[in-house]
Each structure stands twice: as structure tokens, then as C-alpha cells.
Amino acid sequence: MLRFRKFTAQPHPMHRLLLPCLLLCCNLNLSAQTDATVEPPTMLEVTMGGQVKKISDGSAFDVNGTSVTARVSDVKTLATGSVSFDYPRHFGFEFDGSTGGMRQWSLDGNNVVLMLFEIDGAGEVKDFEEGMAERFGKKNCKGSDTSKRLGGQKLEGRRLDITLAGTALTVDILKLPSAEGKTNMLFVQDTKTDAGGTSDESTDTMQLMDRTIKFN
Helix, strand or coil: CCCCCCCCCCCCHHHHHHHHHHHHHHHHHHHHCCCCCCCCCCEEEEEECCEEEEEECCCEEEECCEEEECCCCCEEEEECCCEEEEEECCCEEEEECCCCCEEEEEEECCCEEEEEEEECCCCCHHHHHHHHHHHHCHHHEEEEEEEEEECCEEEEEEEEEEEECCEEEEEEEEEECCCCCCEEEEEEEEECCCCCCCCHHHHHHHHHHHHHCEEC
């Protein structure tokens, strides 16, 4: 029969030696850990020869003697049947196809909201302008002609300057190139700065779109 020996309250000399050893091991383990007060880096999974290797964003690894650095891109690419373009990675994404004959993509940043509409049929900028004015209240909106150059093409449209609850917004409604019998619209909404100017996020986003947009 296996019997357990009951120790007295006085610790055995071996226990006096074992306790510091355990504490030393714990200290060694803790020192080997990464800083838990800092958010862990984004991890990437790279498959090579059927084996999956996890690496942190921006770290280098070796591929057949060549040093390779991988990082998460700062942009994402929206590609629909009519247009494709890059937009900042931190923008939220939402798709709505609940309305027959119309598809809507919404990309939501801190100051900027991009809305892309693909419509099976004819549509005019003025119709969208009226709908937006009704949504925000016509007394809060002022319309004017506008244009933007994206991807080497000058896009015509209308701008709504909106003041609502002390917040100043602009909404540019631009008609995009589209196939016959279809209508593509791009809305660019921006929250103005305190000085009434365009936000930095809007400037950077439109420059990014200008460099990357392609019309199908």
C-alpha cells in the first residue's frame, strides 16, 4: 500500500532549497515573456511547403536564403462589377442588397463616409440630392455644382453643405462611368474641421482613390 508521510510544521531542509529554485524558475519564465502591458502584434500566417508559420506584422523571415518582410497593408480594395479602388484599412464595411435593382456599399471612416451605388436602370444626381436634402432637412442644406478628378476622369456632380446640430458636413454626389442602362453613383461625406475646411482623412482618402480607381 502506498502511504503518504505527514510532515510536521517545521520545513525540511530540502524544502528550503526547493522554494528558491521554484521562485528562480518563475522569474526566468516571466522574463522570457513579452510585455503584457502592450497590445500583441497582428500575426500573419504564411504557408510554405505545406507548413504554416506564424510571424508578427513587419517581422522578417527567411525563404530559401532570401530575407522576406511581411506586413499588413494599410489599404483594402473594393472591387465591384463596375469599379475598383483602394480605401484605408481602418474604414468599416457594410453592404446592402435588400433593394431590388440596387446595390450599396458603405465605407465608414472617422470623418469620411464613402457610399457607392450600382443601380440597374437610369438615375440622376438631382434625384439623390433631393433625397439627401429630405433626409437631413432642406432648411439645413445648401446645394451647389461640384466636380472631382478621379483616375484621370473628371466626375461631375452636386455638393450639399449641411449644418446639423452644430456639425458641418459636406456630401459630394458624383456620377461615375457606367454601362448602358445602368447608373453608378459615389457619395463622399466629410465632417468639416473646426475652421470649416476639408478633413485630412478626406484629403488622404481622395488622393488614394485617385491613384487606384479603375472603371470597368
